[in-house]
């Protein structure tokens with residue numbers, strides 16, 4: 116008998132579009148709750164909101180054109196404003212020539228994310244995660260959501276600063292980022308509806324400051340060491356940013372600019388991966404037959420030896436879990452771009468300032484692109500019939516000039532964590548628990564992700 120295909124939770128879309136007020140209410144906590152049935156299959160949609168007109172481009176050639184369009188479709192000012200308290204003007208949010216010079220200055224730092232260099236750090240952080248799970252009360256559900264934040268933040272912390280991240284600072288980050296997401300999401304909703312959002316904007320600065328305070332002392336001390344005393348710290352991302360020079364003027368980043376780049380790399384580099392790890396482990400916990408296959412693959416290739424990059428390369432099933440998780444729960448589910456000059460697209464006329472959204476959440480769950488699009492079926496990535504869609508209709512890391520610089524790093528760390536956890540534990544879901552995905556800056560479970568762990572041997 117074949118095992119049933121599992122459909123993990125997602126907000127069931129109503130058949131028809133709701134009115135403006137109902138959409139406001141359902142979107143107050145999460146973008147994906149606003150969608151209706153046709154949102155998933157329409158070629159291009161138009162949403163007129165009091166504060167902004169928004170277009171959603173689902174048709175594959177349009178998705179490609181927009182993402183590869185570079186400066187023709189810059190990141191939207193609404194997104195930039197939303198993220199400003201957290202990452203300021205940095206390589207994720209900048210546009211045009213400013214982005215180009217920032218990218219040139221930041222690029223050398225990414226040598227430290229090279230896979231062979233970062234693998235030992237990832238394995239050490241994953242071992243610390245296993246020890247934390249071991250230390251938890253056996254037989255009781257463990258909320259893995261903060262744990263995945265800890266391991267992912269610890270990995271990027273080690274890569275950025277050559278230091279580990281302790282539980283106290285990890286908790287500050289997890290709680291503060293959750294609060295920031297709630298406040299920034301509400302502020303963004305209000306602005307789109309043309310309602311003043313000052314209260315939420317001001318409140319969001321507190322959690323952003325709490326996150327910055329975790330690494331500000333490290334950045335300031337190392338900046339001072341180098342620029343005032345000529346002393347270089349360990350060769351890591353931070354040191355590379357401190358030593359970076361503007362391609363035209365030769366000027367270094369100011370300390371504040373280093374803080375903004377560090378905040379970006381730290382946040383872009385852990386929140387997304389943590390989200391992927393939580394959803395991947397949850398779906399494995401729901402599907403014991405897939406979990407067993409994955410465990411057998413890891414045991415066959417690695418035994419009890421420390422994981423290596425070469426072993427991960429051979430782990431096709433673990434890689435498919437990573438890909439399928441990102442298809443179903445792309446952490447960055449909507450990529451908003453700005454229309455900069457009047458233009459026609461399909462049957463619509465777009466005016467400057469309009470928001471043009473490309474949505475991995477929609478394209479990757481469109482039944483015209485993928486069979487049983489809401490079902491968890493990691494093997495689909497082995498089916499040659501899906502090869503073209505895996506190129507065109509799978510883009511959790513974006514595409515074109517603004518594609519994620521950390522995609523390889525993310526794949527390696529998520530695969531390391533999945534392989535390490537299933538090798539040590541059998542995972543299951545506590546009876547009656549079903550997570551609710553909510554989409555703000557990233558897709559996270561609304562009330563955490565409790566799972567049960569039992570030692571394999």
Ligand code: HEM
Nearest residue numbers: 206207383384387388447450511512513517519520521525
């Ligand atoms: C599963 C994990 C990850 C996902 C799903 C993800 C997703 C994305 C996406 C969709 C973008 C492009 C956004 C757009 O076009 O609007 C992006 C950009 C970026 N990501 Fe990631 N990311 C992940 C992990 C990482 C990691 C581990 C790092 C750093 C080590 C990182 C650093 C960045 C940076 C710096 C950018 C901006 C690139 C630029 O615009 O020049 N990301 N990411």
